[in-house]
Amino acid sequence: MKPVADTSRVCLGVIVGAQGIRGEVRIKPFTAEPEDVGAYGPVTDEPGEKTLRLSVRGRAKGAVVARIDGIADRNAAEALKGTMLYVARDCLPETGDAETFYHADLVGLEARTPDGAPLGRVAAVFDHGAGDILDIRRADGGLASVPFTRAAVPEVNLAGGWLTVDWSEGPDGEEARGGENE
Incomplete structure (x- = not known):
C-alpha cells in the first residue's frame, strides 16, 4: 500500500480487476473486515478527482466483489484496475481502545x-x-x-x-x- 501524505484520508483498498461481464470489480481490501471497504460511504480515487459509490456483493479468491454506480460492463470495470480507494478519516469509527x-x-x-x-x-x-x-x-x-x-x-x-x-x-x-x- 502506498502511503498517503494527506492523513485526512485513509486507503480502504485497491481495485484489482473486473469480475464477470456486468461491470463488477474485484477489490483487495485493506480493512480489518473485508466487506467494510464499502461501509463508510462513497470513496474517492487517490487524487480525489473521482467519487465512486460501492455496493459490496460478496467475496471471490481473497477479494471483495462490488458494483460501482455507473459502471455497467467489463471494459469500464477493467479501466478502473489499480485505482486506490480512499475515504475521509473522519468517516471511520474510533478504534475503541488505546492499543x-x-x-x-x-x-x-x-x-x-x-x-x-x-x-x-x-x-x-x-x-x-x-x-x-x-x-x-x-x-x-x-x-x-x-x-x-x-x-x-x-x-x-x-x-x-x-x-x-x-x-x-x-x-x-x-x-x-x-x-x-x-
Whole structure:
C-alpha cells in the first residue's frame, strides 16, 4: 500500500480487476473486515478527482466483489484496475481502545529510541500476512522495517506524534499490537 501524505484520508483498498461481464470489480481490501471497504460511504480515487459509490456483493479468491454506480460492463470495470480507494478519516469509527491504531494514524509519526533519540519517521505500514510491519525512513535516508509488536514498539503516543522503537527486542513470538488496515 502506498502511503498517503494527506492523513485526512485513509486507503480502504485497491481495485484489482473486473469480475464477470456486468461491470463488477474485484477489490483487495485493506480493512480489518473485508466487506467494510464499502461501509463508510462513497470513496474517492487517490487524487480525489473521482467519487465512486460501492455496493459490496460478496467475496471471490481473497477479494471483495462490488458494483460501482455507473459502471455497467467489463471494459469500464477493467479501466478502473489499480485505482486506490480512499475515504475521509473522519468517516471511520474510533478504534475503541488505546492499543489499536489505524495504519494511517501511524504514518508520519517520529520514531525514537527508548532514551528519546530520534531514529526517523514511519513511512508506511504493511501487513504481508504475518503481522503489521512499520517501515521507518531513517534520518540518513535509509529504510528499516520493524515488526509492530509490543516488544519492538513498546510505546505509541499519537497525540505527541511519536513512537518508541526498541531495536534490542526482536519478533520473538510476541503478540502483535492492534493495527487496523483501515
